[in-house]
Amino acid sequence: MMMMVIIIARNCEFRLAEAKPEVKEAFKRVNIEHPESGEFQSHSVRILDALDMVINLLDHPAALKEALEHLAHQHHGRPGLKKDQFKVGDMAYRVLLIPVIPWP
DSSP, X not given: OHHHHHHHHHHHHHHHHHHOTTHHHHTGXXXXXXXXXXXXXXXXXXXXXXXXXXXXXXXXXXXXXXXXXXXXXXXXXXXXXXXXXXXXXXXXXXXXXXXXXXOO
16 A cells, blocks of 8 residues: 555656656755655655645644645745645646545
């Protein structure tokens, strides 16, 4: 099961990098050039974990706001990372997860 999670998450990051090649700079520190590396796979899983957290907090707006502010703070000032890339990342996840999650 964990391997499938890693593959899904890794593919989402690759789709983002295909759509916005400039994000490779932001993913340098997690070793995007070597997707089989522990650094990259670990980061991929952390992204899915964050998505899971956001979904689970949708009914708790105050907690969701705090969680998103914490994530924003963690990523603020990272080279190559821009707000609009998150919208493209969202689309990458939707494309891969459509068979699993019904989207509105």
